[in-house]
Amino acid sequence: MNIIHLVRDHWPLTLCPIGFLVGWYFDKKHDEKLAIFRNKSKLYQRELRPGEDSIWK
Template structure:
């Protein structure tokens, strides 16, 4: 038990990097989902879609 605490105390930066990456990835995906709600509704991107096109941007 003491060895685990000592390991975490000495190498806390190595543990925080992957956790920070995963948290950032999660929030990025949530933001993409929120932006997808407004897809094709902006006046800037509003146009006729091509026959095989479902959205203007992905």
């Protein structure tokens, strides 16, 4: 069986896992971007307890 034939016949089954992985990747990138602003918001601004690195994770 040819790989091209296999992909052509079963392409809908590959879209779901690929969509999940792409969504997971963009979610991780968005979380990294938001982590830059940790502890800088006026809403959550307070003194950190000893041993506490951030207010939210």
